[in-house]
Amino acid sequence: MFSKTYDAVIVGGGVIGASILAQIARSGQIKTVLLEKMSFGMNGPTAKSGGMLRTYHPDSYLSDLAYESMPHFMNFEQLYGSSCGYTKTGLIVVEPAERLDAVKKEVERINRQSPVLEWKQGPGDAFGSSICTGKQDIAIFEERAGYANPSLTAQAWVNFSRGCGMDAMEGIAVTELMVKNGKATGVRTTAGNIAADIIIVAAGAWSKKIVEQAIGRSAPIRSKAIQMDAFIRPDKTEAPLPFTDYTNQLYGKQGAGSVHMIGLPVDQWDIDPDQEEAVDPVLAEHTRVCAAGRLDWVKGALYAGGKRSFDAYCTNGRGWTGQVDGVEGLLVCTGWGGGGFKVAPAVGKIIAELAEKCLDRKRKVFQIKEC
Numbered sequence: 320m321f322s323k324t325y326d327a328v329i330v331g332g333g334v335i336g337a338s339i340l341a342q343i344a345r346s347g348q349i350k351t352v353l354l355e356k357m358s359f360g361m362n363g364p365t366a367k368s369g370g371m372l373r374t375y376h377p378d379s380y381l382s383d384l385a386y387e388s389m390p391h392f393m394n395f396e397q398l399y400g401s402s403c404g405y406t407k408t409g410l411i412v413v414e415p416a417e418r419l420d421a422v423k424k425e426v427e428r429i430n431r432q433s434p435v436l437e438w439k440q441g442p443g444d445a446f447g448s449s450i451c452t453g454k455q456d457i458a459i460f461e462e463r464a465g466y467a468n469p470s471l472t473a474q475a476w477v478n479f480s481r482g483c484g485m486d487a488m489e490g491i492a493v494t495e496l497m498v499k500n501g502k503a504t505g506v507r508t509t510a511g512n513i514a515a516d517i518i519i520v521a522a523g524a525w526s527k528k529i530v531e532q533a534i535g536r537s538a539p540i541r542s543k544a545i546q547m548d549a550f551i552r553p554d555k556t557e558a559p560l561p562f563t564d565y566t567n568q569l570y571g572k573q574g575a576g577s578v579h580m581i582g583l584p585v586d587q588w589d590i591d592p593d594q595e596e597a598v599d600p601v602l603a604e605h606t607r608v609c610a611a612g613r614l615d616w617v618k619g620a621l622y623a624g625g626k627r628s629f630d631a632y633c634t635n636g637r638g639w640t641g642q643v644d645g646v647e648g649l650l651v652c653t654g655w656g657g658g659g660f661k662v663a664p665a666v667g668k669i670i671a672e673l674a675e676k677c678l679d680r681k682r683k684v685f686q687i688k689e690c
């Protein structure tokens with residue numbers, strides 16, 4: 320089945336695997352194949368994602384990843400040859416009063432690179448967003464923020480990479496990672512084995528099982544449920560800007576027509592990513608109550624159903640972008656818990672650079688042995 324040999328194999332063609340392939344393709348140094356068990360960008364969180372893009376995070380590590388990623392979405396056609404559906408809407412982040420000093424510091428830090436954020440504290444309609452803030456709330460506004468289409472983005476990265484000579488195959492599942500004497504040697508798949516010096520696992524919530532099988536110990540990845548609920552905006556109510564509210568852990572975005580999608584965290588961990596989860600109506604009602612504090616109209620709004628999905632979370636809250644300890648050439652890229660889309664270009668680049676370093680090391684060792 321596999322007539323070619325590869326330096327690297329990527330497991331999982333969601334938005335992260337596709338981004339890694341595209342970043343590898345841009346430097347063109349590593350012969351790589353991407354394997355997806357279903358269709359590119361059409362399974363798991365990538366297919367259900369809200370696709371919101373913003374820079375500001377309470378954690379500066381995540382702000383930096385998002386800051387570096389944003390221009391990729393804004394200049395997508397120029398960089399990758401087709402559209403990712405980037406739509407600039409502006410976006411509001413709300414933070415609680417006790418975080419004032421930290422917010423000021425982080426906004427100033429980001430704005431020193433380029434002035435993309437504005438902030439203010441106090442009651443009202445934050446930056447004309449239709450998001451209601453309380454007396455002490457801090458609102459942070461980013462004009463260039465918005466959303467893009469994660470499935471389209473993944474497919475565009477795959478097409479771009481193929482144009483640069485990379486391979487990408489759908490309908491092929493990786494069944495086992497092959498590791499010998501502490502080194503990655505390739506993967507077993509439903510279509511035969513592939514030998515490769517580098518294995519990059521970007522299989523989202525599926526990564527845990529396959530990595531743990533290979534390393535024989537626990538990996539710091541967990542799956543967690545995500546639920547977004549749809550409320551219908553009454554006629555003549557202005558569409559609010561997308562928002563992330565760290566005070567109430569809420570987030571929201573306009574859907575099609577007068578639908579507004581709102582989410583609250585779900586405390587349901589370690590779910591089976593292959594199992595469809597039903598929407599929890601109790602959580603939907605709780606979401607309505609919480610959201611009504613920010614968007615008054617939600618109180619009496621018609622409920623239009625929800626969608627339940629999941630994402631991979633990492634115990635450090637910063638995702639796992641790196642090499643697995645003790646296994647040379649085994650890299651993992653997953654775990655941004657509901658926020659992986661907006662950092663995909665930056666983490667793709669980190670992994671592409673790591674893969675190049677791994678391969679350089681291997682080639683040097685080979686040259687020394689040949690001498």
Ligand SMILES: Cc1cc2nc3c(=O)[nH]c(=O)nc-3n(C[C@H](O)[C@H](O)[C@H](O)COP(=O)(O)OP(=O)(O)OC[C@H]3O[C@@H](n4cnc5c(N)ncnc54)[C@H](O)[C@@H]3O)c2cc1C
Nearest residue numbers: 331333334335356363365368369370371493523659660661
């Ligand atoms: C409802 C919802 C809203 C979200 N909103 C946002 C948002 O607004 N902004 C944002 O930045 N992020 C958001 N996210 C998070 C973001 O979408 C995810 O973090 C991101 O899509 C994860 O991409 P991934 O490629 O790591 O994983 P996945 O999307 O899970 O992709 C993994 C892929 O690997 C494949 N795979 C698994 N096992 C194998 C195997 N053995 N062999 C081959 N292929 C395999 C799967 O089929 C799948 O296609 C949201 C997520 C959800 C669920």
